[in-house]
Amino acid sequence: MLALASPALLVILLLIVLPVGWLAWQSIYHDGFTLENYRRIFSEAIYWRSFSLTFQISLLVTVLALLLGYPIAYAASVVPKGWSVLILALVILPFWTSVLVRAYAWLALLQRTGVVNQFLQYLGIIDEPLALVHNTFGTVVATVHILLPFMVLPLYATMQKIPHDLMQAGASLGGSPSHNFWRIFLPLSLPGVLAGTTLVFVLCLGFYITPELLGGGRTVMVSLLVSRNVELYDQWGAASAVGVVLLVSVLVIFLIVGRFIPLDRILGQK
């Protein structure tokens, strides 16, 4: 087993563990051992504000992606084969388009003279264009769109494995459709929910392009602080310390969540 896994382990070691370890080392060693980079993070208010904003946005994006993604995945898993292929294709198609292009597309849609504002004005719903972009709102909308496939695909993978017989059995015993959904389908789809939300949440924590292009300069997420620190302090350590703190806080969150939700049992479900 170990022999089979060794090429993959080697790749992970060379491309992930070593560079990340090297960067982490930089954050505590610069012309000698130093905790300056961490002292700065825990003493300057900008870091706390960015971390808190980043977690809030990530949480919001995850909830919205789940609310939007669950019905899509559900539909794809219950319709006939041909239709499910079409639904999944529509989910994956934007996935093949560059994130940069999609961020700019949202800019064209949401800005003051953009399609959405012009349409609403045409309908007479609003007089003045709404501020839909260059703020947190625009950032969240585009991020949800970009991360949606990461929610839908794990959900679909789990849902298509749920035997339809179970729902029919539930129905034959007199369960109403909504009862069957809440008591049979939803619990069985939880591993997918967990995988999807984890994936989206973690990816969102490190998002750079959407807050940079659509955040108007004031949506300073953690990734923006990382790039700013490279410029300001001219050394990797000041930037990688921010990354290390983000990584550690995510691990801590999962440890805490893991105490309340039996993660291994849900994910280990066959």
Next chain:
Amino acid sequence: MAVASNTGLRALFGAALGLLASTSIAANAAEQITFVSQGGAYQKAQTVAILDPSAKKLGITINQDSIPDAWPVIKSQVASGKPIWDVVDVPTGYCLRGGEQGLIEKLDFSKIPNAAAMPEAYRNAYSVAYEFYSSVLAYSQKKYPDGAAPNSWADFWDVKKFPGRRALRNHPIATLEAALMADGVAPDKLYPLDVDRAFKKLEEIKPNITVWWTSGAQSAQLLNDGEVDMVMAWNGRVSALTKEGAKVAYTYNQGILQSTSLCILKGAPNLATAVKFLNEAVDPVHQANLPLHIDYGPANPKAFDTGVVKPERVAQLPSAPDNAKKQALMSYAWWASPEGEAAEKRWVSFVQK
């Protein structure tokens, strides 16, 4: 800020250096230098206007390289002890900061006679100005027709007289200067900047700033799409819009005149030739060639006496004497000082709140 002394980086660059050196040795035995600028249309314009003519005149080969942000590479090349670049064209602040950190050669101006005609403020111990651009007040002519157009930073700050949406650069450099001028400080009395006063003035306009832009392209797009009505932008970006027929305009009044400069890496492989090139690069005729190819102004004022640039073109250039005197000349020395660096660090906490 300490000099890069990072062993890992050094090893990486050592390896890269070895590769590069083995490929470039074959070039030729004649004198040569490696010149580095920021690429794109700007570097192409220089090649035609300045680099090719200089190479011809001096009988040397100018190898070119380009990079958007040369600073980290300058640091690691010098730290490696064997730099491969000779001359870099970078924002003047980097030459100064690099000079203080021992990354940049001190210049012997007796060997750069062409620089003698340049004002004292255009050069320093480590560098000589190469070209000028300006951070100007640009606006939509649809929103503010002639006669009702904003003409100063005080106008930019006056949201009653000039209602409309605004954008500023998401960076303190030039923005703090504009804030102080809006608060009544004269363009020639800005330095040392009163940082507290500038941030206080910025707080005043902050609710009316729709976007804090990060790239030059973004600043132009915002104005062109009508996302904002007024913006601080680089003159070249606005004039490019005008050429495409956009109804936008800008004023040099109270613009902040900024430059990139040429400086030489410490321990450059072709130091003597590099100094010769520096002199040739600021030659009045070569300098006058530049604005024929791009919207940047020459750094040597004598370029305007050569007759190479037509009067109507002169009127458009940021460093033309008539335009320069309406503007504030950026002090890179102040921005490279501890006070300047502290102001730069203060910026994020200002935009974030």
